[in-house]
Each structure stands twice: as structure tokens, then as C-alpha cells.
Amino acid sequence: MLKIDAVDFYYLSMPEVTTDADGSQVALLVSVTAGTHRGWGECEASPLTSIAAFVSPMSHGACRPVADSVLGQRIDEIADIDRVAALVERQSMDLLQAVHTWSGIEIALWDLLGKIRGEPVWRLLGYQRAGKKLPYASKLFGHDADDTFRRVTRASSDGFRAVKVGWGPIGQGRVEADQEQFMAAREALGPDGQLMVDVGQVWREDVSSAQLRVPGLEAAKVTWLEEPFLANAFDAYGALAQRSSRVRLAGGEGAHNALLAESLIEFGRVGFIQIDCGRIGGIGPAKRVADYAAQRSVTYVNHTFTSHLALSASLQPYAGLVDHRICEYPVAPRALARDITTNHLDIDRSGELSLPDSPGLGIEINESALQQYRVDVEILVNGRRLFKSPG
């Protein structure tokens, strides 16, 4: 019988972190040790806060630190991962951040079990094979249409057949200016490329403002409009979906459990559901969402903006859904995100991506990067040291 002997957190950071909407500047790696075995995972978002959720003193029975539900637990079967997940959910019911912390641990447990059994995670999930994915390049909108044209031209000449353009001035100025931006991106990509637009929740709950942009998006033959609204504004999503039949909606990166993602599909009527394994509770709940989406003709897409460990984890849940082709791929991450691993999921000559066939997530950690980018955290409560960064 194996049990979880240790969980270690590695908070890594670029020397300088900017306000860019670029999630590759910081990472929180997690290693789980069980006997002589070790698995690796990654939590999305605020490392200090996620570490605090692991070590925080108990507030009451339904607000315990994540550590209390994880350390010492048996880990022999896939069912053990589900069992510990339910324990975290119950015992940390009132600790909102707990699921972000747990997400990295859960991913590490899949990696661990895969290594022990000599199987890639996607096979543990029940898939017979891992289909190739088509990575899209993520770009920010330029300050005007000409600037956007230049940016998308570059992605296109780099060989990308799918490009997502996001954030920038969209939704904050004239409708016509937005329309010019969409058309510039389409012209730069050519008529056959897949074009996606991400507006980063800019309209919050305002369906009318979003709707004004739909004709422009349709004219530019945009595949999806991503995050027009706040993550939980299911009603607004549903209302816009009804009024924009040719442009489908995408969202879901903010879902911190499978139920919220399913609500975005059921009530928000998105056509694409985008899941970040580092937030939703790991690979298990993400696979549940992939199954749910597939049954409803909704396309599953990963959300990933950090390392290739996180990328491998995020592709596993829909590895075998061969019709769900498109995938997010961090095209130009900061050095940190590339340096974390010794091997990478590189794009092949046909512009496609394959998941490794090797055990677990198939990604090796570069131990020297853990030193190079190390952020030292120390948390003391009443003089007792609850956390100190390893190494």
C-alpha cells in the first residue's frame, strides 16, 4: 500500500513580473512523494495564496487546510484520487482557494500513478489513443487595425493555421473600430485560417454592448468569441448565444469545479468549453467536463498559459476526443515557463501537436530551474513555521 508521504511546493518567478496578461511569468509546481515514487503537477494562479491554503490553521471542521485531507492518504488506485478530492471538497468547503491548491496536487497524483503503472495518463483515463491537436497562436490586439494586421501576419508566417487575438482596446471604444480590428486579423490570416477573438470579460453582464460587435465578428468569420462576460454570468452568455448563431461563444477558464463548467454549457450555451486543469480541481473534473461537452456537441479546449507540464496535463482530459482538434499553446512564454521542463511538446512540421506516449504526463522537471527561479516563502503563525520553501 502506497500513501502520500509528502507534498512540496515550488514557487518560481521571473526576476521581474509585469502587468501583462501573460500567465507564464510565475509558476507553482507541486511534487507528491509516495514511497520511492514522485509525481509532478502545477497550480494555476497566485502561488503564495495557494500555499497558504495548504498550511493555513483550521478555522472549523469545514474550513480545514488542504494538507489535512491529503497527507497520509492511501494512493493505490485511480479511485483514491476521487476519494481524496471529495475529502478536500468537504473538509475545505469554506476555503475558496483550496481547489486551486488541490488542482496541482491532483495532477501530480495522476502523474505518479501513471509512472507506477508505466502508462500515459490519457490511457488511465480510458482513451485508446491520443489524437493530434491543432495549436493556435495567442496574440494581443494591437492599438489599431494596422497594428493588429502586422501581429497576425507574423503568427501566420510562423506557420500557424489558427490564431486567437485578444484583449487590447476591444469593447472599450467605437463599434466600427472593433470591426476594423476583426477584419484586419482576418485579412492577415487569409480566408482559410481559424480566427478566434478573446475579450477577457470586458462587457461583464452587458449583453447589448456585446451584441453590437456580433455583425463584425460574423463578417470576419470568427470561430469563437471568448469570455464576453464575467465567468459566472450564465444568463448573459445564454442571451448572447441566442442572438449570434454564426459566432459561437467560448468560456470556462474561470470554472473552479466541473459543475460551473457544465452550467456554462447548459445555461450559457457556449459552443467551446475551455478548461484549466490547474484551477478546476485537476484532470479528473476536467475529464468529466470533456465527456459532458462531447455528449452535447460542445467542443472541449484546454486553457493553458504556463509550462509544458501544465500543457501536457491540460491536454490529457480530451486526448482521445479526436473531433476536438484545436488546442491552446503558449507560443511565446517567458523563459521560466520553458526552462521548468527538460522536454517539451513541440509543434511538428504539419503544425500539429502530439501528446507523449511515456508514463504519467511524460514531462521531465528541470531541477536546476527550480533553483534558478526559486522564490523563498516563509510563513510563521504564532512563531511556528508553517511553511518554508524547499531547497
Add this chain to the structure above:
Amino acid sequence: MLKIDAVDFYYLSMPEVTTDADGSQVALLVSVTAGTHRGWGECEASPLTSIAAFVSPMSHGACRPVADSVLGQRIDEIADIDRVAALVERQSMDLLQAVHTWSGIEIALWDLLGKIRGEPVWRLLGYQRAGKKLPYASKLFGHDADDTFRRVTRASSDGFRAVKVGWGPIGQGRVEADQEQFMAAREALGPDGQLMVDVGQVWREDVSSAQLRVPGLEAAKVTWLEEPFLANAFDAYGALAQRSSRVRLAGGEGAHNALLAESLIEFGRVGFIQIDCGRIGGIGPAKRVADYAAQRSVTYVNHTFTSHLALSASLQPYAGLVDHRICEYPVAPRALARDITTNHLDIDRSGELSLPDSPGLGIEINESALQQYRVDVEILVNGRRLFKSPG
């Protein structure tokens, strides 16, 4: 022009914290200073994690610490609270715990503005008067029906006309045993008292198991069945609501924004929506939910299990909704929760509760309790001290 000069966090704890489902064992008070003015608020749940979300180094532009959106902000008008709330939402989009931290700050800002204007918060919210509320006593189910009978008899003889019984063995054993429990509570309370049952998410998403208990709940004339399912299981709530017309469902304490509470009403069809101001983002979003509920004949109820500062805050959003009578009241909190404030919202001889007419939240902090129950937290990142408990 006033601006937010300082935000201070006071982590307080009983000497011993147990696994009881009793949220009064620990508190996180927040004081906001603007010029010579000071307001107080309280965050629900894990103090260390919520402090970390305030000071955590930025991960990227949409994952900034709460402090970055709050400190130095102008605070002259109620509209300033909304403006800062939107800023936190945007700049901490990927920091899940941020809203718990912000909740306490937001409450403190209402207290501060009320004190500056010499008005109680409920008047700032637009209410002409604050109606009396009928507090219910919260009790845990006993290990069997006889035990439960004794517990509810005690609450009844203490003068409570409404009693909520919760958790314990319900949902985990025989349906008949649960039925005996419900009937024992009803017998102890008498035919006229209001009886509520809280099962603490025990059935997760399992509608059938919940449905088996509905006849027993109906026979015991239970006003509401609280949290049969996970906080975001809107579908399961909706399905059960359809099959239990005489017992209405209650939930919402886990909502960390107004949209989630509204989804529980719209899709989950609850008859009672229970909001914790210390989690949902403070008094503003709670008021929005109260308005939404009132328009849909859903009854708003506070969720409160800590101090009388939190209690006052949680009653403000529905102070003027006179038909929404019932309120949660921490009947037997740990000493800490009572000692935090010098004045209290006590139950009058008719068994009712009135909100203070004094400025802000109308509750004074007991500074000596801040010392007595003080938990000392120190957070260091790369040798730099990001947080140290005051005092």
C-alpha cells in the same frame, strides 16, 4: 477627498480550534482607515489564506493582490465602493480567494461611510426603516431521535419560536431513522414553531437520495431543507425543487458573487437564499441578491456564524424587506465571537431582533479582545516581510 490610507487585518482565534462545524472559533477582522475615519468589517473563512490574497506578489495583470486595487483609492461616495469592487474583480480575476478578502474590506467601507455621514448602513442602502427579524436557533442533530428531541426542547424552552437542526447523521443511514429525527424535532418544538433542516451538502449531486427524505420532511412540516447538494449543483437543486413542492429548498452561503446566488434562484429554484456578506463580496452584492430575491418571491436570509459585527453587516442588505422575517443568529458562539464587540444585537422579550439606528454598522470593537485572541502572522517572500500582524 478621502482615500483609503490603510487596511489592517486582525486574525483572532480561540486557544483551541476543534473540528466542530462552528464558525465562531476564529475570526478575521478588517479595519480600513481613511484620514481620521475608521471602519470595521469581517471576512468569513480561513484568515491566513485571506491575508495572503491581500499581500501576495502579482502573478500577472489579472492576478494581482487585493491590496493593489484598494490602497490609495478614493472613498467619498457609495459609488466608490462599487468602483473599487469592479477593480478588484478585474485585477484579481484569477485569484480565487480575493473575494473573501475583499468582502471584509467592503463591509468596513460601508461602516466607514455610514460613520462619516452619521447614518446607519441600511439607510445608505435606501431603506426607510429596518424591520424586526425573527432569529432562529441553530442546533446540531443528536446521534438519535431521542437526543435530538432533548436538544430542540432546550432551544424551545430558551424562548426560540424558530429552530434549525443540522448536520449530524442525516442522509448517511436509514431513511426511517432520518424521518424519526425530523419528527422528534417537530414534537419538541410544538406545532406552531418554524422548523428548518440543514444537511450540509451531504448528497452532493444525488437527487434520488434527497428525494427519499422529502416525505419525512413534509410530515414534520419543515419550512426549508438547507444545502441538500454542493453549492454549485444548480441542476440537482432544480430537480429536487420540482419534486418537493411543500418543502422549499434553501442555499446560497457558498455563493462568492451575486451571479452564483442568482443562479441558485433561477436554475436551482430555491425558496430561501442565504447570503454570507463575508464571502459574497460584502454588503453591495448581498443587497443586489436581496432585490433579485424579493422580485421573485424568494425569501432572503442572512448566513452568519461569527461576531455581532458580522451579524449587523449580514442583516443590513435586507433590513427593509419586512416580509423577509427570519434571520440566522449565532445562539451559543465561542467566547471569542462575543468578546470581539462591546455592544451586541440582543434578542428582545418578544423573541425578535432590531438593527441599531446608530451610524455605520452600529457595533463597537473591543480593542482588548484584539490583543487577547491575537494570532501573530508573519509572511516573508525572498526575505522581505509582506505581512506582520498589527499590535
